[in-house]
Amino acid sequence: MTGTSGIPISGTTRLYVVLGDPVAQVQSPGLLNPLFARLGLDAALVPVHARPEDFDRIFGGLRCIGNVDGIFVTVPHKAAARLLADRCSPMVEITGSVNALRRESDDSWYAENFDGTGFVAGLVDAGHDPKDRRVALVGAGGAGSAIAAALLAAGVERLSVCDLDVAKLGGLRSRLDTHWPGMTATSTEPDLDGADIVVNATPLGLRPDDPLPFRPHLLPSGSVVADIVMKPRETRLLREAASLGHRVHYGIRMLDGQVASYRAFFGLG
Incomplete structure (x- = not known):
């Protein structure tokens, strides 16, 4: 199976998601999926429409999925994501907001903000x-x-x-x-x-x-x-x-x- 950006999708593909409400405007898949392809990585980034009332449940479900390695966060969830992370960078502590989280080797989630x-x-x-x-x-x-x-x-x-x-x-x-x-x-x-x-x-x-x-x-x-x-x-x-x-x-x-x-x-x- 091949995604719309030409990336092969299989049972070994590592997943990244971007959460937002709305999500139609996100541009990160168009930049990062071609990057995955250029680097020869078996990975794909997909947008997920997460309404505020569902955000905690969606985030909780994603962190339990074994092949999800990263979560990107856009409007309006950046402050909420801070409360759900296991550990945060100094920048997150200063700003109170998150735009990226990665799965650590112990399955905890570490938050950063690169905005x-x-x-x-x-x-x-x-x-x-x-x-x-x-x-x-x-x-x-x-x-x-x-x-x-x-x-x-x-x-x-x-x-x-x-x-x-x-x-x-x-x-x-x-x-x-x-x-x-x-x-x-x-x-x-x-x-x-x-x-x-x-x-x-x-x-x-x-x-x-x-x-x-x-x-x-x-x-x-x-x-x-x-x-x-x-x-x-x-x-x-x-x-x-x-x-x-x-x-x-x-x-x-x-x-x-x-x-x-x-x-x-x-x-x-």
């Missing part, structure tokens, strides 16, 4: 190094938390984080201040004033009728506008920002920046 490091790697590769820059981040959820930590680790001059969830925002700032004291400002409204780079780390843009995460006409002149939404590639936010003369940074670059980390994390050669 932030992948996002920063993508920025740097595109010529938008955030070091010594002022960054406004909209969204303090799973991906936003990881991106905030990675931006601070990359040496931004100032980071402002916006989210409507005051409790979530306060928890993130407390964790960030433990490692980078006084470097993060928080608010319930986007603070775009003087920002060199503005990041949408919310799911807004996945659906065509989504509202904008912030008003593009308020962007400072010359700012870079980045989105983490991968499908559609050109969100309404990026389209409107580009029409106003801003440089834009596409969401797929975050995943591109994570591939090398995934290879090392899962021992893929």
Whole structure:
């Protein structure tokens, strides 16, 4: 039997899954399945639509399946996955969210988060190094938390984080201040004033009728506008920002920046 990407599927195939709700937008199978093929690995990554009310049961079932070696997590499950992991990396402890888990030799599950490091790697590769820059981040959820930590680790001059969830925002700032004291400002409204780079780390843009995460006409002149939404590639936010003369940074670059980390994390050669 052969999968849609041309990967032979058999009784010896090792499985990886990506859990999300929705899941139609995920791009990781299109990057990692060809990688498995190039490396000659008997492995396949498949998307699994997991609604929030079913997530615990689905995760519990997957960890019992003997040939599942890895679980990727996308919106809205990144915080929930943190509570179900057996052990977590320092980055997960800081951010409170997970985007990848691997099965260990003792069948326990170890959690990591590469969203932030992948996002920063993508920025740097595109010529938008955030070091010594002022960054406004909209969204303090799973991906936003990881991106905030990675931006601070990359040496931004100032980071402002916006989210409507005051409790979530306060928890993130407390964790960030433990490692980078006084470097993060928080608010319930986007603070775009003087920002060199503005990041949408919310799911807004996945659906065509989504509202904008912030008003593009308020962007400072010359700012870079980045989105983490991968499908559609050109969100309404990026389209409107580009029409106003801003440089834009596409969401797929975050995943591109994570591939090398995934290879090392899962021992893929």
